Amino acid sequence: MICFSIIFVNHHDNNKYIIETLELNGSVEEGDALFKINCVGCHGITARGLVGPDLHSITQRLNDKEIIKQVTGGLTPPMPSFEIDPVNMSNLLKYLHSLE
Template identity: 40%
Template sequence: MDNRITTPSILLQRVILMMLAILLAIVFSIFVVRVVQASDPYVKTVLALKGDPVQGHAIFQINCAGCHGLEASGRVGPSLQGVSKHKSRYGLIHQVISGETPPMPKFQASTKEMADLLSYLETL
């Protein structure tokens, strides 16, 4: 039996190599996700526009306040205060348009409406 495989220094090297491989896989995955997100034409257009938070507030009042409250402090849906500190701009856009979190419906906003709404959410 070869004892070199189980020596502490060899084990340490293997653990370090394994950790580096995992770290590289995570970094690569994040990079791929960002590239895919950035290639979405809708998202690219929304992020290129300068949103109007006042108009975004009006859009919020019409479409979102029923669940998130008039000042986004929560009712049926969660509070959105400080939401832009916890979610990326892409994450916010995806959350609003996807409908992947029931009971939140899909919101099919135009790119300008989404830019305005995103601008308002960033003020919370």
């Protein structure tokens, strides 16, 4: 089972976190597992949306930096903020890119 690792960083003020995340080459499979553990309750098992929006083509609407800020900051209620390490955030981004 893969879980988000907690790091104690204010992601909104920390460009180092974003830079580190974007330098990594995530895994679609690991990102899919993270999504299924943490995101399906709101976005559905196929990421087509429930309470949260459909995430297919999200990477065409938002750039990676915007997605990172959304995930770590929960910018649009009722989305919660998530404390996620750069490796797992990179994995989640890779998975979201696969939804196009």
